[in-house]
Amino acid sequence: MMDNKMIVEGSLGNYVDGGVVKGFQFLGRLPYYRGLGLSMVEDIVIEIDGETIPREKVRFHVRGKTYTLDEMETVYDNRWNFGEQATIIGLREGGLGAGSHKVSFAVRYRVSYLPFVPTTKDTKELALAA
Amino acid sequence: MTIKRGVSLYSFQNETFQGKMNLEDCICTCAEMGARGIEVIGEQSFWGWPEYDVDPAAIENWHQLIAKYDCVPVSHDYMLDYKRYKGRIMPFEEQVASVKRDIEFGAQLGVPFLRSLVSIDPDVLVAAAPHAEEHGVKLLTEVHAPLHFDHPWIIRIAEAFEKSGSDALGFLPDMGMFVRHYPRVWREKFERMGVPKNIADYIEMAYEDRVLSEYVILAVQEMGGTGPALAMAETLRHNAAYEPKRMLDHMDRIHNIHGKFYEITEDYVEPSIPYDEIVSILQQGGYDGYICSEYEGNRWIEDAEEPDSVEQVRRQQVMLARLLGEPEVPALKAA
Numbered sequence: 001m002m003d004n005k006m007i008v009e010g011s012l013g014n015y016v017d018g019g020v021v022k023g024f025q026f027l028g029r030l031p032y033y034r035g036l037g038l039s040m041v042e043d044i045v046i047e048i049d050g051e052t053i054p055r056e057k058v059r060f061h062v063r064g065k066t067y068t069l070d071e072m073e074t075v076y077d078n079r080w081n082f083g084e085q086a087t088i089i090g091l092r093e094g095g096l097g098a099g100s101h102k103v104s105f106a107v108r109y110r111v112s113y114l115p116f117v118p119t120t121k122d123t124k125e126l127a128l129a130a
Numbered sequence: 131m132t133i134k135r136g137v138s139l140y141s142f143q144n145e146t147f148q149g150k151m152n153l154e155d156c157i158c159t160c161a162e163m164g165a166r167g168i169e170v171i172g173e174q175s176f177w178g179w180p181e182y183d184v185d186p187a188a189i190e191n192w193h194q195l196i197a198k199y200d201c202v203p204v205s206h207d208y209m210l211d212y213k214r215y216k217g218r219i220m221p222f223e224e225q226v227a228s229v230k231r232d233i234e235f236g237a238q239l240g241v242p243f244l245r246s247l248v249s250i251d252p253d254v255l256v257a258a259a260p261h262a263e264e265h266g267v268k269l270l271t272e273v274h275a276p277l278h279f280d281h282p283w284i285i286r287i288a289e290a291f292e293k294s295g296s297d298a299l300g301f302l303p304d305m306g307m308f309v310r311h312y313p314r315v316w317r318e319k320f321e322r323m324g325v326p327k328n329i330a331d332y333i334e335m336a337y338e339d340r341v342l343s344e345y346v347i348l349a350v351q352e353m354g355g356t357g358p359a360l361a362m363a364e365t366l367r368h369n370a371a372y373e374p375k376r377m378l379d380h381m382d383r384i385h386n387i388h389g390k391f392y393e394i395t396e397d398y399v400e401p402s403i404p405y406d407e408i409v410s411i412l413q414q415g416g417y418d419g420y421i422c423s424e425y426e427g428n429r430w431i432e433d434a435e436e437p438d439s440v441e442q443v444r445r446q447q448v449m450l451a452r453l454l455g456e457p458e459v460p461a462l463k464a465a
Contacts, residue, residue, distance in 0.1 A: 001429035002147055033143045034174045037181050039214055073216055079181040082174045083147040112213040113249040 002031040006122035007105050008085055013129045014095035021095040023057070024048065024128075027085040028105050031120040035082045038067065038075035040110045042117065046090045047104035059089035100127050133412060134420045135450050136160070136167020136204050137443055138388065139175055141425035144437045146174070154195050159440055161199035163447040164459035167420035168196065169205040169245075169386070172235060179235065180208075180228070189238050196240070204420050205270070205302070205386055207245035208232035210254075222254065229258040229269070237265040243386050245302050246271045248283075252290035255299055262298040270302035270386055275369045278307050279376040291383060300383035304424070305403055306390035309369045312337040313392040313402040315430040316365060322434060323358035333362050343367045374404070374411045381415035392427040394445035398452065409453040421450060 008027035015023040028044075030036060044060065046053045060067045062084065067075060080086055088105060106121035137160040145151040151159070153175055157168055173179045176188055196203055210228055212220040220228070229246075236244045244262070246255055246269050255269050262269050277284055291299040312334045321330055329350055336346045343366035350363040377384060391400045412421075423446050428437040451459060 001432070002144070004433065005148065029147070033140060033147075034171055034209065037211060037214055039216065040211060042216075076214065077181055079178065081177060083149065110213050110216070112209070112211045113247045 007124045012126035023091040024096045025089045028088040030080045037079045038072045043108040045106040053090040057091040061087040135165040136420035136422040137165045138169040138422045138424045142439045144428045157195045162461045166201045167204040169422045171207040203241040205243040206236035206241045225254045226257045230261045252287040256294045259296040259298045268298045270300045272302045274304040275307045278372040302386045304388040307372045310371045311402045315393045319430045320362040325359045329359045374408045387421045388424045389421045390424045398449040
């Protein structure tokens with residue numbers, strides 16, 4: 001559900017840290033009718049123009065806190081709220097060039113009552129914001 | 131003694147997710163339809179719950195909205211994420227403590243009922259029951275497809291509730307147990323995903339014939355079905371045409387109803403779920419709680435069109451008002 005609303009339109013930009021472009025980022029939403037504690041987000045896979053960003057180079061940022069995916073597995077005091085736009089960061093030297101890019105965003109999340117572990121994916125063509 | 135109409139705000143998830151409707155919009159919309167019972171999924175409607183305590187101002191706002199629109203709090207649907215820890219199930223005592231915290235939150239919201247998911251261990255619920263009694267609320271296990279009232283898991287829960295001697299434990303049947311015909315919106319979505327017409331025809335006919343899901347899945351494999359065709363066949367594992375009259379054995383513990391629906395047509399009919407029969411059986415059983423609309427067609431059509439949840443809920447409320455023999459509420463007539 002909400003599969004096609006995971007990637008927020010118009011949100012693609014470069015990720016700048018200390019004045020240096022260290023990757024790219026976009027806003028992402030959990031495709032679910034509620035939020036989830038961060039320990040239940042099992043994996044986030046980002047592809048940019050067909051290139052998969054390695055798991056250790058993905059960062060999840062919400063309300064001033066940034067986590068690696070491994071760190072998120074034991075975060076019990078923070079959550080990705082219903083409809084909340086988190087910043088999804090892919091570390092990639094030089095970030096992205098101007099123009100349009102194909103972004104894929106897949107989330108695997110552990111839901112206590114489901115007899116399977118769902119993965120939901122959204123792919124959108126986004127222009128890099130100036 | 132009469133059945134009352136309500137809405138689970140789950141129904142408006144597509145709009146609230148996108149910020150197109152807020153809590154006041156939702157409650158106002160329900161009130162305009164004469165659906166005065168309001169059910170919430172706590173963590174959908176209240177920011178941060180359960181990792182964060184809910185802001186007292188948000189609870190105050192809830193009570194003001196309920197009063198402003200002359201509505202009635204019905205249920206807080208809690209989740210209990212017992213798989214919060216990777217690779218291990220939450221310990222029993224921690225589960226009980228978690229349910230107790232939701233009971234306190236539900237009491238703050240003024241709801242008489244809390245919805246428990248069907249997979250929750252009944253022993254956890256029995257252990258939490260005294261706390262529910264103290265707070266004047268009942269824990270209702272949502273009997274939801276593929277489970278049903280004749281399934282051994284539900285029989286075990288019913289036995290545990292009886293043995294407990296507590297009247298704070300009960301059931302909340304979800305009408306998705308009574309899918310009599312294969313929903314059109316399901317078939318249409320699978321066809322958009324590439325299921326060939328002959329296979330979709332076969333699955334729909336096998337559903338009408340009540341063929342065991344495992345045989346249907348094998349037959350679809352033998353027809354050359356892959357991917358989406360198998361997924362369509364596998365929906366028969368999850369939903370089925372169970373008998374609404376099975377609720378009659380449990381009426382003393384049924385206190386809320388999820389009016390699940392996938393589509394209501396322009397002439398106010400849910401083509402797949404026999405609501406006329408359901409209402410008649412609930413009346414026969416002396417049910418006098420709420421039927422809360424639970425629109426779930428959204429996820430079946432969103433790839434093709436933006437769901438209009440408000441219109442779908444409005445149509446179901448018209449259908450329910452008619453089935454309940456209410457003098458038609460004027461607001462229901464407006465498009």
